Amino acid sequence: MQELIYGCMGLGGSWSDEPHGSDHVDEAAAAVDAALDAGITLFDHADIYRNGKSEAVFGEVLAARPGLRDRIRLQTKCGIRLSEPGIPGHYDLSRDAILERVNASLKRLRTDYVDILLLHRPDPLADPAEVAGAVGHLMAEGKVRQLGVSNMSAAQIEVLQDQLETPVVANQLEMSLLKRAWLESHVLVNHSEHLDYSFPHGTVEHCIRNGITLQAYGSLARGLYTGAEPDSPSSAETATSELVARLAADYGTSGEAVLLGWLMKHPAGIAPVIGTVNPGRIRACRDAGRVAQAMTRAEWYQLWVTARGSNIP
Ligand SMILES: NC(=O)c1ccc[n+]([C@@H]2O[C@H](COP(=O)([O-])OP(=O)(O)OC[C@H]3O[C@@H](n4cnc5c(N)ncnc54)[C@H](OP(=O)(O)O)[C@@H]3O)[C@@H](O)[C@H]2O)c1
Known part of the structure; x- marks a missing residue:
């Protein structure tokens, strides 16, 4: 579930x-x-x-x-x-x-x-x-x-x-839009860039095949894209925060729901674990399932490519 x-x-x-x-x-x-x-x-x-x-x-x-x-x-x-x-x-x-x-x-x-x-x-x-x-x-x-x-x-x-x-x-x-090794390793199988990502190959697939729920910790990227304001954000981080905010406005929801919806749209059926203690931020996650249903393929890839800071091969 x-x-x-x-x-x-x-x-x-x-x-x-x-x-x-x-x-x-x-x-x-x-x-x-x-x-x-x-x-x-x-x-x-x-x-x-x-x-x-x-x-x-x-x-x-x-x-x-x-x-x-x-x-x-x-x-x-x-x-x-x-x-x-x-x-x-x-x-x-x-x-x-x-x-x-x-x-x-x-x-x-x-x-x-x-x-x-x-x-x-x-x-x-x-x-x-x-x-x-x-x-x-x-x-x-x-x-x-x-x-x-x-x-x-x-x-x-x-x-x-x-x-x-x-x-x-x-x-x-x-697993998150920031910690993407689980996803990058999936598409970089035959590409030299795979060396940049350390993730045990086949683990996501094993969980899918055996009905093992993937629970994603760090799923809010510790606020990096939703207002935590790092000291010197990279251009990819700034662009991702802006995109998350724009999609949240389009969907009439929070940036948190966009980040979680992005994870939940993946067909593995990922269950995000949220770690904020702030009651407002916890409630801001409630639309994640709705966003996952509504998010287009183009939006999903746009979030990924923007977060990685370069096009996929
Ligand atoms: N299995 C494992 O090895 C493992 C490892 C780590 C965690 N976990 C589990 O996963 C849960 C979630 O992990 P996590 O807490 O690392 O990830 P998370 O949900 O991505 O991040 C939560 C942290 O980010 C901060 N944060 C989020 N949005 C923010 C914002 N807009 N502005 C400022 N700060 C913001 C929170 O502070 P505030 O509380 O102030 O909002 C909190 O410190 C944990 O509670 C734990 O249950 C498991």
């Missing part, structure tokens, strides 16, 4: 281990309200976001609103360990880490289950059979309903899928 997803990485205050304040809970509640107004019902978390505080403030919102949990779906991730004194940040998809991290997320989120668990990044030391065993255990306990991955290639998904008893349902990757 093609939909917008609300990314909760911005909720909860600082990344330090200082406790969050009640103002952060209020901010999360306002973001949830804005997301619901925009028609969003899937909320994306990770155990590490703001050192656990993104999940904690969200859990407080859920606790204060009986019935909300049944109206939404929750997704969280495990597999990354932030750095600690003397220990660099690293990945950990061992059985113990998966079980411990998911149980801690459920406690913070104040819920019995997550609808989707994503494995945040590939861990080179992971044993796929061990990962599958841990996930199967959580599913049997009713704590995880579906499994997805993030930042993984087609080959990495296949190795994992071989061991799993349930299908991988999602792959979350950075």
Whole structure:
């Protein structure tokens, strides 16, 4: 199903281990309200976001609103360990880490289950059979309903899928009009320019063939084309911002809806994850599906070519 997803990485205050304040809970509640107004019902978390505080403030919102949990779906991730004194940040998809991290997320989120668990990044030391065993255990306990991955290639998904008893349902990757390697690599197959783009070939196609939803993070390009005002924008960035604004005016909507509609028009059925905490900007995303339906082929290509700053081959 093609939909917008609300990314909760911005909720909860600082990344330090200082406790969050009640103002952060209020901010999360306002973001949830804005997301619901925009028609969003899937909320994306990770155990590490703001050192656990993104999940904690969200859990407080859920606790204060009986019935909300049944109206939404929750997704969280495990597999990354932030750095600690003397220990660099690293990945950990061992059985113990998966079980411990998911149980801690459920406690913070104040819920019995997550609808989707994503494995945040590939861990080179992971044993796929061990990962599958841990996930199967959580599913049997009713704590995880579906499994997805993030930042993984087609080959990495296949190795994992071989061991799993349930299908991988999602792959979350950075995809936007700014981060276009997923798209550039598709058309530059037989062209020297392909060396400028690093993207595991066949990953988008693998997800399409296997019904794996591509979830696009960074989908708003962190505001680059909708008013975030970088210090010294390139001519392509300025031209893209102007084009996004013109198309938004033509469609009677926001620049955010144009950026997301551009992603959603792709036949892979991309689900953009939006990470703004600003309620106005969250609501500004609500027309994305309508824009995707209405956007012409010429407009879609014009956005792409303008963002890349040169014609396609
Ligand atoms: N799987 C992964 O490895 C991974 C990695 C990164 C993120 N994610 C997920 O994807 C979600 C979205 O990612 P993201 O937050 O990086 O991407 P995003 O939605 O493209 O960008 C959101 C950021 O851009 C800022 N922004 C957007 N429009 C703006 C504007 N017009 N003016 C000023 N600032 C603007 C927001 O600030 P304001 O809040 O002030 O609007 C916020 O800091 C995250 O919340 C998280 O759930 C996943």
